[in-house]
Amino acid sequence: MPPLLELVGITKRYPGIVANQDVSLAVQPGEIQALLGENGAGKSTLMKIVYGLARPDEGEIRWQGELVVENSPVLARKRGIGMVFQHFTLFETLTVAENIALGLEPGNAGSDLEGRIRELSRHYGLAVAPQAPVWSLSVGERQRVEIVRCLLQSPRLLIMDEPTSVLTPQEADGLFATLRRLAAEGCAVLYISHKLEEIQALCHAATVLRAGKVVARCDPTRETARSLAALMIGKAPPEIEHRPAESDGPVVLSVADLSLPSVDPHGTALKRVSFSLRAGEILGVAGVAGNGQRELLRALSGEDARAPAGAITLAGQPAGNLDPKRRRALGLAFVPEERLGRGAAPKLSLTLNALLTGKRQSLTRAGLIRQGAVERRATEIVRRFDVRTPGIQAEAGSLSGGNLQKFIVGRELYDGPKLLIAAHPTWGVDVGAATLIREEMLALRDRGGSVLLFSEELDELFLLSDRIAVMFHGMLSPPAPVRQLTPESVGLLMGGAGFEGGVGLAQAH
Amino acid sequence: MLRLTRRTNPSRSLEILAPLVAVALTLVVAAILFVALGKNPADAFAAMFWRPVQDLYGWSELGVKVAPLILCAVGLAIGFRASVWNIGAEGQIVVGAIAASWVALATGEGGFGLPGWLLPLLAGALGGMVWGAIPALLRTKANANEILVSLMLVYVGGFLLQYVVRGPMRDPMSFGFPQSPMFPDPARLPILLDTTRLHLGFALALLAALVAWLFVARSYQGFVFRLSGEAPAAAAYAGFSRAKVIWGSFLISGGLAGLAGAAEVLGPIGQLQPAVSPGYGFAAIIVAFLGRLHPIGIIAAALLMGLFYLGGEIAQMELQLPIAITGVFQGLLLFFLLGADTFVRWRLVLGGTR
Numbered sequence: 001m002p003p004l005l006e007l008v009g010i011t012k013r014y015p016g017i018v019a020n021q022d023v024s025l026a027v028q029p030g031e032i033q034a035l036l037g038e039n040g041a042g043k044s045t046l047m048k049i050v051y052g053l054a055r056p057d058e059g060e061i062r063w064q065g066e067l068v069v070e071n072s073p074v075l076a077r078k079r080g081i082g083m084v085f086q087h088f089t090l091f092e093t094l095t096v097a098e099n100i101a102l103g104l105e106p107g108n109a110g111s112d113l114e115g116r117i118r119e120l121s122r123h124y125g126l127a128v129a130p131q132a133p134v135w136s137l138s139v140g141e142r143q144r145v146e147i148v149r150c151l152l153q154s155p156r157l158l159i160m161d162e163p164t165s166v167l168t169p170q171e172a173d174g175l176f177a178t179l180r181r182l183a184a185e186g187c188a189v190l191y192i193s194h195k196l197e198e199i200q201a202l203c204h205a206a207t208v209l210r211a212g213k214v215v216a217r218c219d220p221t222r223e224t225a226r227s228l229a230a231l232m233i234g235k236a237p238p239e240i241e242h243r244p245a246e247s248d249g250p251v252v253l254s255v256a257d258l259s260l261p262s263v264d265p266h267g268t269a270l271k272r273v274s275f276s277l278r279a280g281e282i283l284g285v286a287g288v289a290g291n292g293q294r295e296l297l298r299a300l301s302g303e304d305a306r307a308p309a310g311a312i313t314l315a316g317q318p319a320g321n322l323d324p325k326r327r328r329a330l331g332l333a334f335v336p337e338e339r340l341g342r343g344a345a346p347k348l349s350l351t352l353n354a355l356l357t358g359k360r361q362s363l364t365r366a367g368l369i370r371q372g373a374v375e376r377r378a379t380e381i382v383r384r385f386d387v388r389t390p391g392i393q394a395e396a397g398s399l400s401g402g403n404l405q406k407f408i409v410g411r412e413l414y415d416g417p418k419l420l421i422a423a424h425p426t427w428g429v430d431v432g433a434a435t436l437i438r439e440e441m442l443a444l445r446d447r448g449g450s451v452l453l454f455s456e457e458l459d460e461l462f463l464l465s466d467r468i469a470v471m472f473h474g475m476l477s478p479p480a481p482v483r484q485l486t487p488e489s490v491g492l493l494m495g496g497a498g499f500e501g502g503v504g505l506a507q508a509h
Numbered sequence: 510m511l512r513l514t515r516r517t518n519p520s521r522s523l524e525i526l527a528p529l530v531a532v533a534l535t536l537v538v539a540a541i542l543f544v545a546l547g548k549n550p551a552d553a554f555a556a557m558f559w560r561p562v563q564d565l566y567g568w569s570e571l572g573v574k575v576a577p578l579i580l581c582a583v584g585l586a587i588g589f590r591a592s593v594w595n596i597g598a599e600g601q602i603v604v605g606a607i608a609a610s611w612v613a614l615a616t617g618e619g620g621f622g623l624p625g626w627l628l629p630l631l632a633g634a635l636g637g638m639v640w641g642a643i644p645a646l647l648r649t650k651a652n653a654n655e656i657l658v659s660l661m662l663v664y665v666g667g668f669l670l671q672y673v674v675r676g677p678m679r680d681p682m683s684f685g686f687p688q689s690p691m692f693p694d695p696a697r698l699p700i701l702l703d704t705t706r707l708h709l710g711f712a713l714a715l716l717a718a719l720v721a722w723l724f725v726a727r728s729y730q731g732f733v734f735r736l737s738g739e740a741p742a743a744a745a746y747a748g749f750s751r752a753k754v755i756w757g758s759f760l761i762s763g764g765l766a767g768l769a770g771a772a773e774v775l776g777p778i779g780q781l782q783p784a785v786s787p788g789y790g791f792a793a794i795i796v797a798f799l800g801r802l803h804p805i806g807i808i809a810a811a812l813l814m815g816l817f818y819l820g821g822e823i824a825q826m827e828l829q830l831p832i833a834i835t836g837v838f839q840g841l842l843l844f845f846l847l848g849a850d851t852f853v854r855w856r857l858v859l860g861g862t863r
């Protein structure tokens with residue numbers, strides 16, 4: 001029997017870069033196959049080619065042994081290929097059922113769509129409520145909607161591009177159960193992730209890409225996370241040793257009794273948030289997404305400057321009502337949750353994106369941009385953080401997800417900030433680059449800087465933090481030294497235990 | 510079945526090609542139109558687009574038409590790049606013209622060692638800014654749509670002009686004609702070329718294009734404007750205020766439109782009349798987009814649009830066609846430009862979905 005999908009000699013060139021070079025792979029029905037590779041290796045590009053979003057320059061796609069002559073997302077869906085993108089494609093104002101109906105081919109929606117949605121979600125254990133408006137859903141629920149939308153078309157091949165980077169561990173486990181059941185029914189899955197433990201647990205086979213070329217095929221169940229990493233980047237990344245410190249430096253950031261209604265009607269209000277952060281310390285903030293992290297981040301960055309001046313003190317100055325530029329002048333740097341559109345302007349070059357948060361005095365003269373100085377800055381960021389790009393003139397939007405993330409983190413660390421606030425700094429970043437970014441944050445701390453680290457990955461928080469606090473329903477637990485904590489005790493707090501009587505009672509151990 | 514699908518990567522060369530295609534299609538349709546009207550298209554084109562620029566005087570007349578178009582379009586383009594939609598340059602021209610006329614009649618003999626035209630010209634720019642400030646204020650304070658407000662203010666400005674030329678500013682010696690007295694000579698703009706009407710406003714327009722280019726391509730504020738239009742969340746993240754960009758866009762484009770209106774009355778017209786602009790403020794919107802919002806492109810597009818104005822006048826005199834032919838050309842051009850731009854972003858696909 002021919003494979004379900006076969007790629008033969010696929011080559012795709014972008015200006016200045018070969019994203020895929022002579023890539024061949026085959027997927028059998030019922031197989032969960034991983035696609036591995038460092039940032040910019042060409043994984044997303046290859047999947048976009050399969051799904052008809054990009055056209056290969058050379059090579060053939062065979063579907064059930066037959067040559068695919070014309071391809072487009074519509075045709076791919078008709079063949080039975082579904083793709084869940086890393087970024088969501090749902091309309092917030094519509095309900096789940098309406099969103100799903102929009103994604104289906106006209107005529108395919110049928111009369112009893114809601115019934116079919118219910119039946120499917122029962123069958124695969126994917127809880128979705130057809131009548132719920134999408135804005136009220138968490139990221140994990142939204143992703144379930146995207147998956148149900150794919151499954152309604154009875155796919156024979158499901159492509160998932162970094163699906164778990166936005167999921168909590170519990171949600172990820174639910175997703176794996178679904179994927180295993182699908183595979184058992186004969187559906188093939190192509191799975192991209194930088195989390196190697198996931199791949200070992202889930203996948204039957206793995207194809208490893210490096211710089212656009214296939215460098216290895218392996219059975220991930222017979223590899224270790226370290227050996228997989230070595231296949232991807234040529235050598236295993238150095239282990240980061242856990243080295244918590246206790247700082248008695250001066251307080252760099254303190255938040256006192258900050259309560260703030262959410263700007264967004266569907267957001268979470270902040271309730272009496274208090275903490276302080278010293279020089280030479282990393283404070284981790286854990287919590288399930290949607291518990292006020294977004295709102296707290298905006299209040300701290302200055303994008304939301306409605307707080308009373310005294311509620312936030314930055315480097316000794318009342319800062320609650322300062323705009324982001326003034327806070328930056330006090331030594332703040334910030335890595336936001338969204339890289340595309342917020343952390344970077346997609347249509348502007350890396351050079352101009354390097355100017356975005358740079359110190360104005362050193363990068364302009366008499367109101368004009370000092371081209372040379374800005375280019376040096378961009379070049380240096382790209383070099384130091386190993387950003388893979390054809391050049392600093394490339395548009396930020398053309399970078400692979402992980403490479404753009406590296407660029408943004410690099411830019412924010414470039415001026416040696418007093419305080420770095422980072423939301424998921426290693427999202428979508430490959431193992432090698434994640435190590436680099438983590439080491440840089442530790443180095444900043446060892447130099448006497450401070451880091452406020454928001455993350456949903458407990459491993460990361462425990463690896464880097466000196467103290468950890470937990471967010472729940474807009475409240476923040478008092479930070480506790482990491483040696484007094486276990487992943488279990490933090491997990492309980494994330495679930496709300498100890499918050500019932502208000503923040504004051506929350507005990508972190 | 511035909512369908513449009515989004516192009517993943519609109520190319521820069523297509524973007525530059527689109528205006529050229531639009532111009533070509535406009536000329537083709539115009540030729541068909543001439544045939545339908547019983548004119549020989551070759552003769553008509555020659556009369557409209559060739560003979561007017563056979564001598565220096567013709568070119569100087571083109572310069573007179575082009576000056577207000579460039580002034581308005583470079584200002585509008587700065588706002589458009591920042592996604593601030595000032596559609597009301599025509600109103601800002603008119604208010605600028607009124608302000609300039611008023612100051613010219615009051616102080617036009619000059620004084621303080623200043624040339625007589627300087628204060629009226631500045632007053633014109635100020636008038637345009639004030640008219641542009643209204644939509645900016647309503648946008649930033651009351652979140653009113655600036656497209657509607659600026660457009661409506663065109664009509665308010667038009668009525669204001671009708672009122673002043675019939676009321677407070679009417680020439681008592683004009684036998685009831687609705688017009689102001691002629692301005693004193695020192696208030697008239699200097700002529701750049703003897704025996705022509707080419708006035709200082711043309712030089713100011715080129716200067717404005719140069720400064721606009723510097724602003725867009727080299728200045729920090731130009732970067733802030735562009736960022737604010739293209740990636741508002743990134744601009745907010747960096748701490749750039751959207752309100753400042755809206756104010757800046759309206760003050761720059763309003764001021765330049767007001768300057769254009771002032772240059773019209775202080776230059777070729779010489780007094781305030783019930784009609785100071787044959788739609789330059791609206792045509793400048795087409796010019797801005799035809800020129801791809803780039804100062805150099807805008808100069809080229811303004812030359813073409815100026816030729817439509819000049820050719821329209823000639824068509825009226827020599828071919829006995831109505832002056833509305835200019836409007837038809839503008840409309841065709843806009844239509845084809847929007848059409849061509851659609852194909853820059855979308856691809857036509859043959860074949861059905863099922």
Ligand SMILES: Nc1ncnc2c1ncn2[C@@H]1O[C@H](COP(=O)(O)OP(=O)(O)OP(=O)(O)O)[C@@H](O)[C@H]1O
Nearest residue numbers: 014019039040041042043044045398399400401402
């Ligand atoms: N539209 C585009 N224009 C130009 N270059 C592109 C474009 N899309 C991708 N590239 C380039 O192709 C290369 C591969 O990108 P791709 O997104 O496939 O990487 P990836 O393996 O998915 O990486 P990541 O793990 O970071 O998501 C990158 O170097 C990227 O810069």
Ligand SMILES: [Mg+2]
Nearest residue numbers: 043044400401
């Ligand atoms: Mg990718």
